[in-house]
Amino acid sequence: MRILVVEDEKKLAASLKRGLEADGFAVDVALDGTDGLWRAREQSYDAIVLDIMLPGMNGYKVCETLRDEGNWTPILMLTAKDGELDETEALDTGADDFLRKPFSHLVLVARLRALMRRGATERPVELRADDLLVDPNQRRCWRDGTEIELTAREFSVLEYMAHNAGTVVSKQEILDHVWDYDFEGDPNIIEVYVRHLRKKIDEPFGRSSIQTARGAGYRLNKDGR
Numbered sequence: 341m342r343i344l345v346v347e348d349e350k351k352l353a354a355s356l357k358r359g360l361e362a363d364g365f366a367v368d369v370a371l372d373g374t375d376g377l378w379r380a381r382e383q384s385y386d387a388i389v390l391d392i393m394l395p396g397m398n399g400y401k402v403c404e405t406l407r408d409e410g411n412w413t414p415i416l417m418l419t420a421k422d423g424e425l426d427e428t429e430a431l432d433t434g435a436d437d438f439l440r441k442p443f444s445h446l447v448l449v450a451r452l453r454a455l456m457r458r459g460a461t462e463r464p465v466e467l468r469a470d471d472l473l474v475d476p477n478q479r480r481c482w483r484d485g486t487e488i489e490l491t492a493r494e495f496s497v498l499e500y501m502a503h504n505a506g507t508v509v510s511k512q513e514i515l516d517h518v519w520d521y522d523f524e525g526d527p528n529i530i531e532v533y534v535r536h537l538r539k540k541i542d543e544p545f546g547r548s549s550i551q552t553a554r555g556a557g558y559r560l561n562k563d564g565r
């Protein structure tokens with residue numbers, strides 16, 4: 341059983357690693373959110389222990405990003421003090437459980453074992469805009485029942501717009517969600533992807549569901565038309 345611990349407090353991270361290894365788990369540690377996300381994408385873990393307040397990228401964002409990408413590895417979030425709000429938000433962003441700091445090692449292990457028994461529970465969220473159907477888990481897309489072939493990046497751009505259907509998303513927001521965090525290219529690259537998407541999901545069907553909001557970004561119409 342392999343566990344990823346994402347925790348920036350070095351002492352706590354080290355003691356978690358020691359304790360979990362003593363219990364027979366293989367443990368990788370990431371000391372910030374960006375590295376945590378990278379590891380979670382690169383490796384297949386049986387569970388992730390994820391702190392909330394992290395440098396680089398906070399735990400909510402790491403969790404949300406993984407779920408958006410269809411990664412359903414069980415996540416146990418470490419919440420602070422009397423953070424009831426933290427806990428609601430943890431679950432909202434797709435964490436499976438949370439544990440309030442400070443916690444006992446025994447409780448941590450019991451919770452992790454319970455999560456791992458349950459395994460990765462896929463919670464498929466099909467995104468719909470009328471007859472446009474986007475399935476983030478299978479990473480497939482249909483219009484009026486006809487499957488549309490998209491490249492991985494086109495799919496990610498459409499998925500992000502579909503998550504936010506009805507509202508305008510800026511090029512920068514799309515970039516931040518779809519490209520690597522260290523991407524420093526031109527946000528206008530988004531225009532290219534939008535053009536491709538229109539050719540695939542709109543034009544052949546006589547639709548114009550991707551609207552340009554001048555100077556602001558793009559909006560996928562909720563009614564998909």
Ligand code: CA
Pocket residue numbers: 347348349391392393394
């Ligand atoms: Ca922290």
